[in-house]
Amino acid sequence: MNEFDFIESLRSQANSRRHSTRVLTGIGDDASIISEAAGRDLIVTTDLLIEGVDFHRGATPARLLGHKALAVSLSDIAAMGARPFWSFLAIGMSREEWKTNFKDEFYEGFFALADRYGVTLAGGDISETKDGIVIDSIILGEVASGAAVKRSGARPGDQIYVTGNLGGAAAGLKLIELGASVELGSPGAVFPSPAVRGWDDDAIQTLLLRQLQPQPRVGWGIVLGEQQLASAMIDLSDGLSSDLNHLCKESNVGATIDAAAIPLDDDVRHLCGRRALDPLALALHGGEDFELLFTVAPENVSRLPKKVDGVTISRVGEINNTSGVIRIREKNREWDLQAQGFEHFSRST
């Protein structure tokens, strides 16, 4: 039984044992929806980050890890069209790590992002590990009753959009694998490893930070939810091919994607040119961009804002009724887009 099958079995088990009618959506979306009271629903998400799997200490300054731990959960709340309010952090580290300034820098990065979005650290847990760092990042948010945007609301004819540019986080990961690193002490300083020496330092910096310091699309999430613009939404944590697949599966629809419309930034092209990589592959299958993928009914397209917090959106395709099939078109070619996301079995249940 693979991880998806297990989560499906857990989902049906949890559903059949649902004691509370106030759980509107449990396992199977970016976050859970619980009916609160007085016109509001509570949105809850939890993300486990494990050293050596989800991040590598050598490549990740503690301050950026504090940012990222919060960012990945903020992204889940955004993907529900909700507003984040309260954070809880469970963190485990070894006795040796406890003596370093890791925790101080970690919380510094955490608070800097939390303050930006008015999120309050409301509790948590601190524990010991034998070795390695473990973080569980929990956020509670809210949305007007019934206004949460689920993965399951896409309908044939809906237009598919993504925020920002794709592939940057995967490109950043390639750079880390090539030995490049970022130094936070002196702003903007990167350490290009021998393998990337002579490349554009600004491009390296941008891509490393796309991987290490993702920017959750909190503003877009709130606008799309509050103005009821999106019919379905998911955040791009596993990669477009995987995440669009999840959305289509939950909505019981298919999709066509226009390859030329997928937003790539110049830095990704620059890196791919240097390494003979296909930028489209990074954009389609690279994970951790933490952009939002959402669908919009045709009648709502004209109501979409051009930018929120300076971030643009791109129309990349359309939902159709060929359930479970995603086709991608590039000039004269057209093929089935297979889900090729992260290798490990880390997923939100």
Added chain:
Amino acid sequence: MNEFDFIESLRSQANSRRHSTRVLTGIGDDASIISEAAGRDLIVTTDLLIEGVDFHRGATPARLLGHKALAVSLSDIAAMGARPFWSFLAIGMSREEWKTNFKDEFYEGFFALADRYGVTLAGGDISETKDGIVIDSIILGEVASGAAVKRSGARPGDQIYVTGNLGGAAAGLKLIELGASVELGSPGAVFPSPAVRGWDDDAIQTLLLRQLQPQPRVGWGIVLGEQQLASAMIDLSDGLSSDLNHLCKESNVGATIDAAAIPLDDDVRHLCGRRALDPLALALHGGEDFELLFTVAPENVSRLPKKVDGVTISRVGEINNTSGVIRIREKNREWDLQAQGFEHFSRST
């Protein structure tokens, strides 16, 4: 800086950056209190369990670990006088573990306890680790607005009570250290190691399960909260000496404890007799009993029920105004009770 100092600094940092006036209690209690709406407060707790620190695989059948992961968080919700509703489980395990039936048995134990208290598994996360199992157990509960029982409400003259008996979990841990183990397949079967051969099998079984399958005092928590009987409450996770210390510190009071009144069960005495251990020391300093320690104003004492769910309570002492000092009396002796809880730095923030 030790763990308590760090958590204090985190608490003051989080308080000074509190963006939401709806966080009524954040870091520093068994769980956090968030003002919900319509006369209800939301109670949130998270507990991280790390293999090799918080539990040992060899001594812990997966089914009991699933029980315990939920039980420790239910105990925190009970300690707030609240009713548990929704659970979220973040769980990390290695690829090798993924292939075993660990996860199936774990969730079996989890669901058995969740069903008993009407708790719904509403979401979570599944992740990979390099090795070892990591669990973060989150529960959301509710209580009438302002009815949550904090650590900070004890006043001089209040009577101090505990539910159930103390020291059993610590005694169970001693047995595990002596090599005893419990077999779930055949009900009631224990494997007494050579070190404990010839001892009372039922006593071994009871004590092992006190450690491995703690029974959270959910019923007592609800009664004490809903009927506004307790002025302050904490669950006994670190041990009476540590936890009473936390309660007194938060309430800015002191306490006297009557050693003869501390409820020990006969199985603890049996084990201690065999190993020349002091049962009082286990009861005072042994952790993980997950009983409730609470204070009651003199005028409310007569309103206390004798039993809830078959569990009795014992009056063990009285709150006084000698801030931060806890005295314990035993016959002619009287001494300061020093906090001697768990050695590692695992604590709820």
